[in-house]
Structures are given as C-alpha cells and as structure tokens.
Amino acid sequence: xxxxxxxxxxxxxxxxxxxxxxxxxxxxxxxxxxxxxxxxxxxxxxxxxxxxxxxxxxxxxxxxxxxxxxxxxxxxxxxxxxxxxxxxxxxxxxxxxxxxxxxxxxxxxxxxxxxxxxxxxxxxxxxxxxxxxxxxxxxxxxxxxxxxxxxxxxxxxxxxxxxxxxxxxxxxxxxxxxxxxxxxxxxxxxxxxxxxxxxxxxxxxxxxxxxxxxx
Numbered sequence: 001x002x003x004x005x006x007x008x009x010x011x012x013x014x015x016x017x018x019x020x021x022x023x024x025x026x027x028x029x030x031x032x033x034x035x036x037x038x039x040x041x042x043x044x045x046x047x048x049x050x051x052x053x054x055x056x057x058x059x060x061x062x063x064x065x066x067x068x069x070x071x072x073x074x075x076x077x078x079x080x081x082x083x084x085x086x087x088x089x090x091x092x093x094x095x096x097x098x099x100x101x102x103x104x105x106x107x108x109x110x111x112x113x114x115x116x117x118x119x120x121x122x123x124x125x126x127x128x129x130x131x132x133x134x135x136x137x138x139x140x141x142x143x144x145x146x147x148x149x150x151x152x153x154x155x156x157x158x159x160x161x162x163x164x165x166x167x168x169x170x171x172x173x174x175x176x177x178x179x180x181x182x183x184x185x186x187x188x189x190x191x192x193x194x195x196x197x198x199x200x201x202x203x204x205x206x207x208x209x210x211x212x213x214x215x
Contacts, residue, residue: 018195021186022052026131027103028182030174031117032077035070039117041090042069042079045171046100047179049107052187054179059100060172062087077169090121098122105129107182109149109174131199133178136185153177156184 026049033039045060062079064087074080090097101118108114111132119127137147144155150168153159158180159173166173187193 018197021194021196021199023196024104024129025050026105026107026182027101028107028175028179029101029114029118030108030171030178031114032079032169032171032174033073033117034065034067035073036065036067038120039113040065040067041117041121042073042084043077043171044097045175046097047175048103049179049183052183052193054176054183058172058175059096060175061093061097063090063093064088078167079170094122098125101125101128103128105131107131107133107178109133109178109181111135131182133181133185136199137181140185140188149174149178149181152181156181158184 028047028049030045031039031041032043034042041063042065043060043062045058047058048055062084064084066089068081069079069084097118105128106115108130109132111130111134115127115130119125133149134147137144137152141147141152145151153168158177162173162176166176168174185194186199
C-alpha cells in the first residue's frame with residue numbers, strides 16, 4: 001500500500017479523523033438529593049479525569065438544602081437534616097463548584113439527573129458536553145441484567161481498594177466508582193482504547209432512563 005494512503009476504518013472514517021478520548025479533560029460528578037421534586041442538593045462531589053487517568057481525590061461538599069431532607073432520601077444516602085444543619089447554602093460554595101466543574105465534559109451515571117440539578121443551582125452555567133455512564137454501559141456492555149451503578153460496581157469490581165469508610169449512595173463513593181466505570185468503558189481490556197467519536201452519544205441498545213432512586 002502507498003505510504004501516503006490512509007486506510008479507512010470499518011465505518012468509513014480514517015485514523016486521522018478519530019480523536020483519542022484522552023484528549024478531553026473530564027469531571028465526574030455525583031449529587032445526592034433531599035427527596036423533593038425538583039430535587040435540591042444535600043451533597044455534591046467532583047473528580048477530574050485528565051490524560052485518561054483519574055486525578056487525585058474527589059472534592060466534595062455537604063449542602064444545606066432549601067427544604068428539609070425527606071425520610072425516604074435519608075434511608076438511601078444516610079444523610080439527615082442534622083448532618084447538614086451547619087453546612088453552607090449552595091450560594092456560599094457556588095464559586096468553588098464552578099471552579100471544580102471547569103472541564104471539556106462532565107460524566108455522571110444517569111447523567112440527566114445530576115446535570116439537571118447543577119443547571120438549576122448554577123443558573124447561567126454553560127453546561128459542557130455530557131457523557132452518561134448508564135447509556136454507555138448499556139451500549140458497550142450489552143446483555144447485563146442491571147445497569148444500576150451498584151450492579152456494575154459489583155460486576156466489574158470497581159470498589160476494590162477504595163479508602164475505608166466510603167459507602168454507596170454517598171457522593172464521594174459514587175463519584176469514585178463512576179470515574180472508574182467511565183475509564184473502564186473507554187478502555188475496554190479486549191479491544192483497547194476507544195476513540196472520542198466512539199464514546200459520543202449513540203443509541204444505548206434498549207431500556208429507558210432509570211428513575212433516580214434518591215430524589
């Protein structure tokens with residue numbers, strides 16, 4: 001073959017048209033809510049991914065919501081009104097949150113929930129590109145019985161060696177395992193890293209968006 005020729009991929013794209021997914025800077029987010037509709041924040045965590053690697057530890061905040069936490073939400077994430085009684089209102093941490101969200105894209109599991117809460121709280125925030133690990137998992141890991149975060153964490157052993165004291169449905173735990181899930185989906189062990197185009201939103205292969213359990 002002529003060295004100047006570029007062989008197309010199976011979908012007609014050339015290698016030069018495929019962008020490495022690691023070229024973007026991501027921030028993984030998780031919000032925990034107060035049980036009202038629309039939901040308000042009681043906890044938020046953010047964790048960056050750059051160069052294809054999870055960067056350090058999450059930054060997280062407890063937030064005092066405008067309305068009290070409902071008992072059914074407490075039963076899920078464990079946070080009570082007493083836990084957030086001395087926490088700042090969101091307006092007091094807004095600038096910190098905006099700084100933590102500076103990225104090319106955000107990542108979350110069932111991302112429309114997290115992105116929706118952040119849009120309401122941040123007002124004029126220009127939402128970057130969104131990658132939903134729920135939709136990605138349905139498309140890239142077909143045939144599983146459940147695509148809930150907990151089920152995927154167990155199946156893929158994503159909680160291995162996490163710091164002690166972290167528990168599911170708390171923002172720090174969920175953001176860490178979601179970050180691991182996203183990297184795992186973007187770098188399948190059998191095929192190697194996906195391109196950015198491969199990760200971008202496509203039909204998920206069935207199933208509706210999961211109803212958020214704690215909101």
